[in-house]
Amino acid sequence: MTQIKRRRFIKNTIYSGLSASLIPTHLMAQTQSGIDHLENERHPTGKTKKIIVAGAGISGLSCAYELMKKGHEVTVLEASGRFGGAVLSVHDGLADGLYADFGAENFTKPGYENYWKYIEEFKLTVLPYHHRENRLTRIDGVWHTDKMEREVREKKMELLGGFNKYELNFLKSNPVSNLQLLYLEPYFGKFTDEYQPFGIGYDQLENIPVSQIYEQAGASKAAMSLLGGDKTSALYSIWQAFIMHKRGYDNQFKLFRLKEGNQALTNELGRRLGTNLKLGCQVLEIAHTETGVNVKYRELGGIKEMSADYLACCLRTTALKKILITPVLPPEKQYVIDNLKYDQTTRIVFQARSKFWLKDQLSINLSFNHPALSHIWQVADEVQTDRVSLMAKAPGGTNPSRTLDAFKELYPGKKSNIDIEQILVKDWSKDTFVHGCERHGFSALGELSKFWPHTMAAHGRIHFGGAHTDNRSWGMEAATNAANRVAMEIDKS
Amino acid sequence: MVRNIILLVLISSTLNIWNGPTKKSDNQGVSEVLTKFSQLAFFSTKNQQEKSLPNVKLHLSQNENLTWGSFVQYTIDVSDKADGDSKYGEILNNKVLLEIEFMHLNDKQGLNQNRAANKKEPNHEGLSLMMESTCFACHTDKEIMTGPSFSEIAKRYEINKNNITLLANHILEGSKGQWGNIEMPSHPNLTVEETEKITAFILSQGSRKNHQMLTGLEGMFQIMEKPGDLEQGVYLLTASYTSTSSIKGQQSITLPIK
Numbered sequence: 207m208t209q210i211k212r213r214r215f216i217k218n219t220i221y222s223g224l225s226a227s228l229i230p231t232h233l234m235a236q237t238q239s240g241i242d243h244l245e246n247e248r249h250p251t252g253k254t255k256k257i258i259v260a261g262a263g264i265s266g267l268s269c270a271y272e273l274m275k276k277g278h279e280v281t282v283l284e285a286s287g288r289f290g291g292a293v294l295s296v297h298d299g300l301a302d303g304l305y306a307d308f309g310a311e312n313f314t315k316p317g318y319e320n321y322w323k324y325i326e327e328f329k330l331t332v333l334p335y336h337h338r339e340n341r342l343t344r345i346d347g348v349w350h351t352d353k354m355e356r357e358v359r360e361k362k363m364e365l366l367g368g369f370n371k372y373e374l375n376f377l378k379s380n381p382v383s384n385l386q387l388l389y390l391e392p393y394f395g396k397f398t399d400e401y402q403p404f405g406i407g408y409d410q411l412e413n414i415p416v417s418q419i420y421e422q423a424g425a426s427k428a429a430m431s432l433l434g435g436d437k438t439s440a441l442y443s444i445w446q447a448f449i450m451h452k453r454g455y456d457n458q459f460k461l462f463r464l465k466e467g468n469q470a471l472t473n474e475l476g477r478r479l480g481t482n483l484k485l486g487c488q489v490l491e492i493a494h495t496e497t498g499v500n501v502k503y504r505e506l507g508g509i510k511e512m513s514a515d516y517l518a519c520c521l522r523t524t525a526l527k528k529i530l531i532t533p534v535l536p537p538e539k540q541y542v543i544d545n546l547k548y549d550q551t552t553r554i555v556f557q558a559r560s561k562f563w564l565k566d567q568l569s570i571n572l573s574f575n576h577p578a579l580s581h582i583w584q585v586a587d588e589v590q591t592d593r594v595s596l597m598a599k600a601p602g603g604t605n606p607s608r609t610l611d612a613f614k615e616l617y618p619g620k621k622s623n624i625d626i627e628q629i630l631v632k633d634w635s636k637d638t639f640v641h642g643c644e645r646h647g648f649s650a651l652g653e654l655s656k657f658w659p660h661t662m663a664a665h666g667r668i669h670f671g672g673a674h675t676d677n678r679s680w681g682m683e684a685a686t687n688a689a690n691r692v693a694m695e696i697d698k699s
Numbered sequence: 700m701v702r703n704i705i706l707l708v709l710i711s712s713t714l715n716i717w718n719g720p721t722k723k724s725d726n727q728g729v730s731e732v733l734t735k736f737s738q739l740a741f742f743s744t745k746n747q748q749e750k751s752l753p754n755v756k757l758h759l760s761q762n763e764n765l766t767w768g769s770f771v772q773y774t775i776d777v778s779d780k781a782d783g784d785s786k787y788g789e790i791l792n793n794k795v796l797l798e799i800e801f802m803h804l805n806d807k808q809g810l811n812q813n814r815a816a817n818k819k820e821p822n823h824e825g826l827s828l829m830m831e832s833t834c835f836a837c838h839t840d841k842e843i844m845t846g847p848s849f850s851e852i853a854k855r856y857e858i859n860k861n862n863i864t865l866l867a868n869h870i871l872e873g874s875k876g877q878w879g880n881i882e883m884p885s886h887p888n889l890t891v892e893e894t895e896k897i898t899a900f901i902l903s904q905g906s907r908k909n910h911q912m913l914t915g916l917e918g919m920f921q922i923m924e925k926p927g928d929l930e931q932g933v934y935l936l937t938a939s940y941t942s943t944s945s946i947k948g949q950q951s952i953t954l955p956i957k
Contacts, residue, residue, distance in 0.1 A: 490772065491760075507786075527842075528919050530760055530772045549881055550837060550845050577873045577885040601873070601884035602845070603833040608887065635836040635845070638792075642845060646881060 254278055256514040257696060258501050260489045263291025263640070264310070265672045265685035266520035267475035267483075268324065272693035273518070274479065281512065282479060283503050285488035285525070286639040289476045292673075292681060295467020299630050300557055302591035307468050308553045308632040309640075310681045311597075312337075312461045316454030320686035321471075328474040331465035337583035337597075338461065340569040342618060344576075349618045363428040370426040384456055386433050389423050390416075390447045400452055401677055402659065403445035413652050416443040438649045445654075446647075449678055465588070468682070491530045492517060492668065499667050516696045520671040520689065524548065524641040531668075538660040546657070546674060548642030550602025550635035554609045555585070558594050559625040566619025570596065574616055577601070578608040596626075602635025602642070644681050645674035662688070669695050753779035753948030757797070757938035765956050767925035773797060774917040777940040779948070785916050790940065792915045793835050798937045799920055801909040803929065825900025827941070828893050830914065832886065840904055840912040847878045853905025862902070867894035922956055932956045 255278045259270040262284035270282045282289075292309040300306065312335050313321055325332060343350050350358065359382075363369065369377065376388045396406045411419075416435035425433070435443060450456065464470045476483055490509070491502035499517040503510055519526070523546045534540070561584075563570045571583045582598040600609050606629050614621060634643055648657040662675040671692040676684035760772035775795050776785050783789025829835065837845040856862040869877070871894050873885035886894070904912060913920060922934070934956060939949035 524844075528772070528917065530770055530919060534768075534770065545843050547843065547845055547879075547881065601882045603836060603884045603886075605888070635833070641836075646879070650879075 255516060255696065257281075257516045257518055258283060258499065258512060258514040259518040259520060260492075260501070261285075261291070261520040261522075261525070261672065262289035262476065262483055262485070263520060263522075263672065263685065264293050264472050264475070264682055265689045266291075266518070267472055267479065267689075268320070268686050269518050269520055269671050269689035269692050270479055270482070271475050272690055273696065274482070276693065276697050278697070280479070280482050281514070282483040283487040283489055283501070283512075284483065284485050287485050289483060289485065290469050290472035292634070292640050292643065293469050293472045294632065295469035296555075296630065296632075297467070299628075300555070300595055302593050303589050304557065304586050304591065304593060304595040305467050305589075306553075306555045306585045306595050306597055306630070307463065308555070309634070309643075310468055311335075312463050313468075313682055314455070314459045314461055314680075316457075316459055317680075318683040318686070319453075320690050321682050324471055324475070324686070325464070328471065330470050330474070332462050333465050333588060335461040335463045337571055337585075339571060341571040341573055342569055343573040344616065344618075359432075363432065366428040366431055367426060369428050370424070372424070373426060373429055381458075382432070385429060386416075386420075386443070386447060387451070387456060389420050389425060389433075390444050391451070393444045394448045394451060397445075397448050400449050401662070403441055404655065404659075408441050408444065409655075411441040411444065412439050412654050414440050415651060416440040419444075437651070439651050439654060442647070442649045442654050446678065489521070489525075489529055491532070492519075493532045494665075494667050496666065515667065516699075517668045518671055518692050518696060519668055520692070522548070522641065522672060522674060525639070535665055536660075538656075539663065539665055542657055542661050546661070547646040548674075549644050549646060550642050552600045552602055552604045552606070552609075552631065552633040552635070554598040554600060554604075554606045555630040556582075556596040556598065556610065556613070556626045557628045557630075558596060559627055560592050561594055562623045562625050563619060565623045568619050572618070574612065576612045576616060578604050579612040579616075582613065602633055604633070606631040644679045644684075647679060662691070664695060750944050750946060751780040751942075752946055753777055753782070753940045753942045755938050755940050755948045755950045757936060757950050757952055759936075759952070759954070762952070762954060765922060765954060767922055767956060770919055770921050771954075772917070772919045773936075773938075775938045775940070777916070777948070779940070779942045781944060782942050790916065793830050794941055795914060795916050796830070796939050796941075797913045797915075797918070797920075798939070799911040799913070800935045800937075801923060802933050802935060823900050823904075825896040825898070826904075826912075828889070828897050829900070830941070832889065834897075835914045837883070839914075845881055846883060849901045849905030851878075851905070853902050856902060858899070858902045858906075863895050863898045866898040866901070867891060870894040870897060930957070 255273075257270075257273055257278050257280050259266045259273070259280060259282040262270075262282050266282055266284070267289060270280045273280045290309075293307075294309040295305055295307050297303070297305040315322070324330075341352060343352075343355055345355070345358075373385065373388060377385070380387070393408065396408070397403075398406070416438050417430065417433070419440050420430055420433055420435070484505070486505060487510075488504045489501055490504055493500045493502075494517070498513055498515050500511060500513045501517065503512070521529075523543045526543050535543070561570070571581075573581050578600050580599045580601075582596055585595050585597045587594070598609055598613070600606075610626065610629060613626075614624060617624060634640060648654045658677075662670060662677075664670060669692045671685075671688040673679070673681050673684035673688060676688045676691075678684055754777070756776040758774045758776065761769075765771065775797065777790045777795060778784040778786075779790070785795075838848065840849045842848055843851070852866070856866060868891075869883070870886055871889060871891065873883050875882045889897075904910070911920065926932070932955075934954040935951060936954060937949055937951040939947055941947045
């Protein structure tokens with residue numbers, strides 16, 4: 207080994223040692239059992255195609271897996287040294303087998319249909335997730351139970367003159383969180399495709415606020431104040447409500463997570479892709495013609511090239527911004543790349559010696575509404591130990607020591623009971639490859655048509671996946687939906 | 700830093716050691732600490748205080764036959780005796796800057812003057828403060844990211860004392876609802892004086908139409924669409940790195956556009 211190569215090797219191990227050691231330990235433990243026989247599952251629908259998948263987040267992984275199952279020849283190029291992207295479960299550094307999901311945290315039922323498919327196929331263990339139950343919320347410096355919050359809201363509604371007869375009737379059989387449906391459901395009938403809000407007679411609604419729809423339908427002052435929406439486009443609201451309705455989210459839905467962390471699923475996908483998944487390969491350039499694509503990427507410090515029939519591009523727009531594409535993408539697509547935004551969060555995990563909040567007879571599902579600490583809840587509660595891991599959420603760029611200070615200062619019980627012994631942190635706003643969390647919506651007046659449907663539209667031989675290309679932004683659901691869509695598009699073309 | 704990884708902070712006296720006495724930026728406790736810490740471990744055999752001029756080299760995907768509207772990819776190589784080498788992941792992304800300035804080609808004299816000015820221009824304190832902090836994780840000069848771009852901010856707020864006070868306060872306290880519903884964190888480690896300097900920089904930089912700043916060791920920018928009356932133009936690109944011992948190394952390239 208030359209001097210140069212050796213230095214690179216050492217340095218990378220030091221850096222990635224921290225991340226790499228987080229992943230394989232538990233991955234290996236689970237993956238020794240044989241891989242299901244993929245050959246049997248393959249059911250080619252036509253000619254075998256050669257496909258490059260850019261990005262090994264959950265979307266790229268599941269897209270590649272689907273294409274492989276359909277008998278195509280797939281190579282996944284991932285820039286970073288691990289796969290899974292924003293799905294990141296961490297065990298190392300936590301005691302007694304505790305762990306935490308630093309990225310995508312939960313999934314629902316109903317909903318997440320494509321995601322559940324993989325859970326069943328890989329026989330993963332699902333656990334219920336109760337982090338939004340019995341929540342205490344700090345409002346204007348005072349802690350409120352869910353019940354108190356409801357009472358405050360009811361009082362406010364009363365002061366505004368209460369709901370009208372029509373609304374009261376609706377609320378007899380529906381939760382108040384569904385009140386918008388009373389006014390939006392009449393619009394649902396015209397949708398034929400949940401991916402197409404345009405061209406069904408509502409285009410002009412993109413430019414009027416949804417509050418106007420409520421007002422024109424005679425909503426009470428109380429309902430108007432509850433529903434808000436004076437800055438949200440009516441078309442966007444109707445469309446999103448329709449998708450929620452179609453997926454069964456109107457009714458109470460349950461939250462779940464995977465035992466040992468949600469990364470169990472991406473680990474299984476990655477394992478099935480085997481050496482077709484190449485880590486440490488950053489895509490630099492994409493050239494495309496009517497008949498194929500050519501991708502330039504960096505691997506081990508050198509530049510390599512690869513050609514294929516199709517590119518399944520499952521990269522975030524933050525990564526796409528740095529890739530040279532020739533010929534250039536159409537202006538509508540470029541607009542999406544230039545303007546799409548992602549939420550930024552910091553995840554902070556506290557490890558405590560005990561369930562100290564029980565001494566104060568409190569729930570640990572707490573909403574602080576503090577600049578350095580929005581929520582906290584318990585994770586990995588099934589692990590047999592006295593110790594606990596608590597997940598806290600704060601805006602990107604937050605210093606975790608300040609989060610701890612905020613917790614200590616505002617904790618509603620006795621402060622001397624707090625026995626937190628260490629902090630782990632992941633700030634997604636500082637991640638080189640997974641810069642940020644879920645994509646932001648397109649809800650402002652006149653904004654939807656600038657993003658949709660261009661966000662998901664293919665361009666020649668390049669098909670676009672990734673969670674940001676789906677019609678709703680819930681991370682793993684959007685990612686697996688987009689992946690399945692792209693796999694289908696490429697298989698059929 | 701190569702990758703931003705979870706790291707462990709023990710709440711005990713070690714935290715104070717890790718924090719170190721120097722940085723006043725928002726992420727002082729954590730990520731920077733990892734970098735400092737590992738660099739320290741890595742260069743323990745070297746004289747860290749050695750003052751030297753960092754060597755900066757700018758590479759472009761294409762530097763000939765560039766046309767209006769096209770995209771240019773760049774990488775910046777940095778090596779510094781004390782800080783290390785970008786080739787080995789030892790250079791922090793947010794200490795590396797690319798300045799992109801457009802000038803009319805016919806204006807040869809202007810170009811030379813500008814080059815001279817560029818060399819002499821002192822480091823803007825507001826900019827250095829931002830590069831020490833976390834701002835560039837969410838903001839850029841001309842492009843939209845999580846937060847509004849400097850040019851959007853400058854368009855909304857003209858430079859005057861009231862606006863500087865207002866924005867300086869928003870940076871300190873955090874902000875929500877001014878631009879959308881993504882939240883900007885508070886920056887309690889900065890002082891009012893510092894955020895005022897930062898704001899002054901953002902407002903003046905944001906309003907410079909033909910001048911763009913990008914941070915990071917690599918990226919891409921777009922050559923402007925052809926301005927009406929002009930046949931040719933020239934871009935002046937300056938890559939720079941400010942070392943931990945506060946010495947700035949830089950390289951400039953001119954890029955003719957047809």
